[in-house]
Amino acid sequence: MTDATAPLLELRDVSKSYGGVHALRNVDFAGRAGSIHAVLGENGAGKSTLMKIVSGVIRPDTGEMRLDGRPVAFASPREAVAAGVVCVFQELSLVPDLSVADNICITDPPRRFGLIDRRAQRRVAAALLDRVGCPGLDPRTRVKDLPLAQRQLVEIAKALGRNPRVLVVDEGASALSGAELARVFAVLREVRDGGALVIYISHRMNEIRELADRCSVFRNGRHVETFDAHTRGHDDIIRMMIGREMTGVFPAKPAAPRDYPPAIRVDHLSWDDRLRDIGFTIGKGEIVGLGGLDGQGQRELLLALFGVLRGVEGTVAIDGRPRRIDGPAAAKAPDIAMALIPEDRKTEGLVLAMSVADNIALSSLGGHGGGILIDRARLESDVESMVRSLQIKVGDVNRAVATLSGGNQQKVVLAKWLMTKPRILLLNDPTRGIDVGTKQEIYALLRRLADEGVAILLFSTDLAELIGCCDRVLVLYRGGIARELAGDDITEMNILGSAFDVALTGSPGPARAAGAEVRP
Amino acid sequence: MTRGLRAALSRNLGLLLAVGLFAALYGLYSAQHPRGGSAALLVQNSNESFALILAAMAQTVPVLTGGLDLSVGPLMTLVNCLASRVLSGGPVELAFGILACLAAGTLGGLVNGCLVVYGRMQPIIATLATGAVYIGIALFLRPTPGGAVNADLSAMLTYDLAETAAVLGVFDGGQAAWFQPFAPIPVPLLLVLAVLLFVWVPFRGTEMGRGCYAVGSSEGSAYLSGIDVDRSRLAAYTLAGLFAAMAGLYLALQTGTGNADAPQAGAYTLNSIAAVVIGGTSLFGGSGGVVGSLFGALVLRSISFNFRVFDEASWLGALADPLLQPLFEGMVLLIAVSLGAARALRIRNRLQLFG
Numbered sequence: 001m002t003d004a005t006a007p008l009l010e011l012r013d014v015s016k017s018y019g020g021v022h023a024l025r026n027v028d029f030a031g032r033a034g035s036i037h038a039v040l041g042e043n044g045a046g047k048s049t050l051m052k053i054v055s056g057v058i059r060p061d062t063g064e065m066r067l068d069g070r071p072v073a074f075a076s077p078r079e080a081v082a083a084g085v086v087c088v089f090q091e092l093s094l095v096p097d098l099s100v101a102d103n104i105c106i107t108d109p110p111r112r113f114g115l116i117d118r119r120a121q122r123r124v125a126a127a128l129l130d131r132v133g134c135p136g137l138d139p140r141t142r143v144k145d146l147p148l149a150q151r152q153l154v155e156i157a158k159a160l161g162r163n164p165r166v167l168v169v170d171e172g173a174s175a176l177s178g179a180e181l182a183r184v185f186a187v188l189r190e191v192r193d194g195g196a197l198v199i200y201i202s203h204r205m206n207e208i209r210e211l212a213d214r215c216s217v218f219r220n221g222r223h224v225e226t227f228d229a230h231t232r233g234h235d236d237i238i239r240m241m242i243g244r245e246m247t248g249v250f251p252a253k254p255a256a257p258r259d260y261p262p263a264i265r266v267d268h269l270s271w272d273d274r275l276r277d278i279g280f281t282i283g284k285g286e287i288v289g290l291g292g293l294d295g296q297g298q299r300e301l302l303l304a305l306f307g308v309l310r311g312v313e314g315t316v317a318i319d320g321r322p323r324r325i326d327g328p329a330a331a332k333a334p335d336i337a338m339a340l341i342p343e344d345r346k347t348e349g350l351v352l353a354m355s356v357a358d359n360i361a362l363s364s365l366g367g368h369g370g371g372i373l374i375d376r377a378r379l380e381s382d383v384e385s386m387v388r389s390l391q392i393k394v395g396d397v398n399r400a401v402a403t404l405s406g407g408n409q410q411k412v413v414l415a416k417w418l419m420t421k422p423r424i425l426l427l428n429d430p431t432r433g434i435d436v437g438t439k440q441e442i443y444a445l446l447r448r449l450a451d452e453g454v455a456i457l458l459f460s461t462d463l464a465e466l467i468g469c470c471d472r473v474l475v476l477y478r479g480g481i482a483r484e485l486a487g488d489d490i491t492e493m494n495i496l497g498s499a500f501d502v503a504l505t506g507s508p509g510p511a512r513a514a515g516a517e518v519r520p
Numbered sequence: 521m522t523r524g525l526r527a528a529l530s531r532n533l534g535l536l537l538a539v540g541l542f543a544a545l546y547g548l549y550s551a552q553h554p555r556g557g558s559a560a561l562l563v564q565n566s567n568e569s570f571a572l573i574l575a576a577m578a579q580t581v582p583v584l585t586g587g588l589d590l591s592v593g594p595l596m597t598l599v600n601c602l603a604s605r606v607l608s609g610g611p612v613e614l615a616f617g618i619l620a621c622l623a624a625g626t627l628g629g630l631v632n633g634c635l636v637v638y639g640r641m642q643p644i645i646a647t648l649a650t651g652a653v654y655i656g657i658a659l660f661l662r663p664t665p666g667g668a669v670n671a672d673l674s675a676m677l678t679y680d681l682a683e684t685a686a687v688l689g690v691f692d693g694g695q696a697a698w699f700q701p702f703a704p705i706p707v708p709l710l711l712v713l714a715v716l717l718f719v720w721v722p723f724r725g726t727e728m729g730r731g732c733y734a735v736g737s738s739e740g741s742a743y744l745s746g747i748d749v750d751r752s753r754l755a756a757y758t759l760a761g762l763f764a765a766m767a768g769l770y771l772a773l774q775t776g777t778g779n780a781d782a783p784q785a786g787a788y789t790l791n792s793i794a795a796v797v798i799g800g801t802s803l804f805g806g807s808g809g810v811v812g813s814l815f816g817a818l819v820l821r822s823i824s825f826n827f828r829v830f831d832e833a834s835w836l837g838a839l840a841d842p843l844l845q846p847l848f849e850g851m852v853l854l855i856a857v858s859l860g861a862a863r864a865l866r867i868r869n870r871l872q873l874f875g
Binding site: 077 | 725727733737738740741742743745746806
């Protein structure tokens with residue numbers, strides 16, 4: 001290189017939107033060779049979209065990317081890899097049915113007589129595994145038989161084997177801790193010292209402090225600032241990630257905290273290695289928020305409560321009596337009366353081709369009249385009253401639900417479950433991708449339900465929503481409750497601080513996630 | 521080593537099951553048959569099995585990618601009819617005829633692949649449609665059953681090595697003393713080994729072949745890893761076409777004629793899928809292989825062999841009714857599929873069952 005400060009990778013004015021939602025807006029980014037560059041931002045800030053553009057998974061709508069000063073446009077991850085841009089993916093790019101060695105050498109394996117040389121491939125894999133601190137792993141093991149932490153190490157070994165000039169690690173070490181993590185950090189530093197650019201995305205602020213030379217902060221799809229690490233404190237960085245105004249879209253909370261009679265009590269709930277010893281109660285009439293960064297176990301917790309997961313340990317007591325809930329059918333039975341508004345309304349919440357009325361009636365077909373046959377007249381009047389009370393904007397309830405806007409579709413999902421008259425309502429990010437007006441109506445609805453005595457557990461990726469709606473917020477970190485916030489403690493600083501698991505000046509340090517540091 | 525061995529065993533459980541089932545069924549058959557275990561019977565049985573084995577191999581490759589090929593039987597039939605037109609004349613003409621047959625089948629497979637990859641069609645629909653087209657072409661080539669396949673070629677490839685040597689006039693017409701131990705070896709058996717060794721093993725050892733497994737196991741991961749997903753899928757259907765062509769060619773040699781028999785084509789397709797499943801290849805793709813399907817086909821054939829020899833007077837007399845054969849085949853298939861579906865018992869997040 002002629003100029004030591006010229007960026008190795010540069011993005012100029014890059015934008016990307018999905019169906020009208022801007023994931024990235026006019027983003028500039030530059031990373032130098034021989035540095036570790038951390039990319040920070042809260043959920044939906046655009047980090048992963050940016051990395052997908054860099055590694056050729058998606059193409060930007062506008063803007064250009066330069067590598068070594070030359071414009072490049074990758075049509076696929078293949079082309080990116082060929083140019084030396086390698087990504088350790090958050091969702092892992094390993095093929096489960098192939099062996100570790102096959103995966104590490106999946107493109108460009110060692111060859112003999114034109115065919116893949118399995119023995120040489122095993123040697124290559126073993127050497128790379130050794131380098132990432134996983135020497136005992138047999139390269140012939142199938143990837144699907146490995147635990148997540150080892151898969152991440154294999155994924156990193158695979159990336160190293162491609163001799164990257166730009167190595168993107170997108171949450172690629174999230175399951176590692178202790179000695180494994182230290183070893184991976186050492187390897188990343190080796191890669192940097194070899195003259196490559198390492199782009200590191202993590203939700204763990206302490207890792208970034210330890211590893212990064214430079215940091216870039218993103219917010220709402222925009223680049224906020226790039227600076228040398230160690231020049232800013234945690235508080236500054238978190239403030240950069242928040243940086244937005246609160247608006248008065250939320251209904252008033254009860255003035256003073258009340259004593260709610262408990263509706264559901266959860267003790268020592270664990271599942272796989274995704275949920276760790278979770279315990280909490282929700283009172284009748286209380287809205288409890290579930291916060292934290294993506295993928296810390298929030299969705300699994302909701303599914304576990306709703307009986308979708310198998311092998312859940314711990315106890316769940318409804319109205320003081322321990323219950324075993326072994327499926328959605330049991331959960332919605334009148335003696336438990338639980339409802340879950342699922343994550344993806346298009347696949348889990350609605351039958352898109354069916355009419356609005358049929359969708360609303362779907363979960364409560366047993367409840368309309370006593371006989372075997374559905375009492376159409378009563379059903380229709382129930383549906384009509386639900387459409388009115390939720391203000392679902394639909395001319396004719398017999399139209400297919402697919403024709404409604406996202407906000408109204410979500411209201412149909414809510415209506416469907418409200419028809420079952422739930423006493424415990426679980427919501428999985430119910431306002432994602434919905435316009436502000438509908439959001440506001442949903443917030444008001446939740447408060448109204450709470451006032452009627454429904455216990456509500458609301459998972460949201462939107463911080464403002466947790467702050468505005470909830471009486472209490474549980475912040476999850478790596479499958480455990482990192483911190484419980486109530487009343488005036490529910491602030492963006494506190495939630496994000498606990499979500500990133502850092503102690504902020506002026507606020508009490510968050511409890512460590514149970515078991516987070518005792519992984520083997 | 522024992523760990524590697526155990527891993528290899530668990531990976532090939534389906535294959536081992538098929539091998540065991542075949543050994544049991546064929547053992548039963550040999551024990552019942554008056555000429556059980558004789559060379560002549562072995563030749564006859566391998567002849568009867570070879571076409572289905574090739575059809576099952578053809579089906580395996582698309583299934584590995586998570587697809588399906590309903591045109592295996594029709595493509596076989598098409599090549600069978602083509603062979604009945606071109607397999608005559610002198611050695612040079614015969615050689616060109618064989619090449620033409622193989623090329624036609626490969627082309628048919630390539631067309632399937634293009635429709636799936638570039639036409640973005642569901643494999644089932646694409647191959648259902650092309651299957652009908654291939655039957656149509658077969659009927660056009662051979663409106664009524666007939667044709668004459670070179671008898672020498674037929675004799676050379678569908679009996680034992682002694683016959684082959686006699687036709688070729690080598691090793692004293694197959695009478696040489698040193699040749700006698702090899703003389704009774706059925707030629708189809710050698711052909712199977714040749715196909716495995718010179719077609720399947722090299723294919724598996726290429727990036728394309730491994731790509732087929734990767735695509736079937738997790739298409740997203742394969743794409744993110746930089747595998748050429750399109751090329752792997754194209755290769756899978758093309759190779760299926762080649763295997764189907766071999767099957768059709770062999771059928772022509774075996775019967776000596778061409779016959780555009782649509783029901784028979786359908787039966788071959790369905791049996792090929794059954795053989796693939798019995799052989800332990802996952803219909804979801806990603807695991808299994810051609811060797812399993814070979815034994816899967818043998819299991820199906822052994823069942824039908826048995827129904828020829830069940831003696832009403834013996835302890836198996838209750839099974840002697842040939843009408844029970846489909847029932848029996850269906851039960852074996854159900855058992856094989858149930859074992860494959862046992863994975864559902866291990867899933868921890870029930871939503872994944874629908875994914």
